[in-house]
Amino acid sequence: TGMQSFLVVSVVIALAVATSLGLERQRALSTHRAKDALINTLSHELRTPLTSIVGSVELLTGDMDMAADERSDLQSRVSRNAERLLSMADNMLTLAAMDQREWTPDRRLTDLRECVLAAREAVAVPAERVSDLRVHFDVPDEPVPVVADCRAIERVVFNLLSNAIKYTPGPGSVHVRLTTSEFAARISVADDGMGIAREDQRHLFERFYRTSTAKQHVVPGTGLGLSIVRSIVAAHGGEIRVDSVVGVGSTFSVDLPLHPVTVSR
Numbered sequence: 528t529g530m531q532s533f534l535v536v537s538v539v540i541a542l543a544v545a546t547s548l549g550l551e552r553q554r555a556l557s558t559h560r561a562k563d564a565l566i567n568t569l570s571h572e573l574r575t576p577l578t579s580i581v582g583s584v585e586l587l588t589g590d591m592d593m594a595a596d597e598r599s600d601l602q603s604r605v606s607r608n609a610e611r612l613l614s615m616a617d618n619m620l621t622l623a624a625m626d627q628r629e630w631t632p633d634r635r636l637t638d639l640r641e642c643v644l645a646a647r648e649a650v651a652v653p654a655e656r657v658s659d660l661r662v663h664f665d666v667p668d669e670p671v672p673v674v675a676d677c678r679a680i681e682r683v684v685f686n687l688l689s690n691a692i693k694y695t696p697g698p699g700s701v702h703v704r705l706t707t708s709e710f711a712a713r714i715s716v717a718d719d720g721m722g723i724a725r726e727d728q729r730h731l732f733e734r735f736y737r738t739s740t741a742k743q744h745v746v747p748g749t750g751l752g753l754s755i756v757r758s759i760v761a762a763h764g765g766e767i768r769v770d771s772v773v774g775v776g777s778t779f780s781v782d783l784p785l786h787p788v789t790v791s792r
């Protein structure tokens with residue numbers, strides 16, 4: 528059934544991630560502390576969604592007379608957790624490839640609007656939050672020509688947007704905007720969520736860094752998303768910055784050089 532294949536896929540992903548990290552990143556993680564941090568993160572971040580998937584599937588298959596709404600709750604829990612594992616696996620595999628220097632951006636002349644809008648399809652607001660969390664996309668009417676790896680830029684927006692959603696626990700809104708100035712294109716992702724303390728802001732882009740606020744609120748995460756964002760932006764000759772106030776919200780802005788030739792219409 529769909530449920531069982533979800534389970535199988537999740538387990539395969541978990542194993543692939545564990546293997547890839549075990550083999551490929553061991554060299555880079557030379558200190559015991561880094562290894563401990565990795566093992567802690569992994570065991571928690573893999574176990575939590577997997578435990579939830581296994582539990583939900585057991586309930587679903589064990590009780591054939593379950594009410595339809597209860598059944599659909601459990602199904603959406605399974606898919607949410609499988610998505611979380613998938614996104615984590617993608618981040619970890621990207622990072623492993625970057626470490627191996629196997630990854631360089633595949634840059635082509637593209638309309639940046641397409642890369643930004645692709646993330647809209649990829650990030651889903653969890654069903655139980657649809658009523659109180661609005662996500663707005665705002666892109667120019669004209670093409671925005673950049674020389675970029677569109678899939679990598681999509682991942683940048685994906686990671687920033689997933690964070691904006693995750694770290695806006697109550698009702699709120701998230702704005703993804705694409706704007707241009709004379710030489711640069713700017714992608715900004717703004718939320719009115721929990722915000723980030725000033726002392727945390729300069730560490731955000733480090734691998735495995737998570738703020739204590741994030742941990743206190745038990746928001747799931749690995750501390751890898753922003754380190755990947757930073758690497759991708761740097762590989763494009765771009766810049767990233769964060770403006771944030773605790774309790775008010777955060778805005779992450781990515782500047783990418785514009786291609787000088789206007790894309791012909």
Ligand code: ADP
Nearest residue numbers: 690691694722737738741748749750751752753
């Ligand atoms: P993760 O979300 O998996 O923990 P990231 O590297 O994406 O890892 O983010 C690092 C940390 O930065 C997060 O743990 C969180 O504390 C903080 N953070 C990132 N984005 C936001 C945001 N939009 N609002 C508040 N805190 C954020």
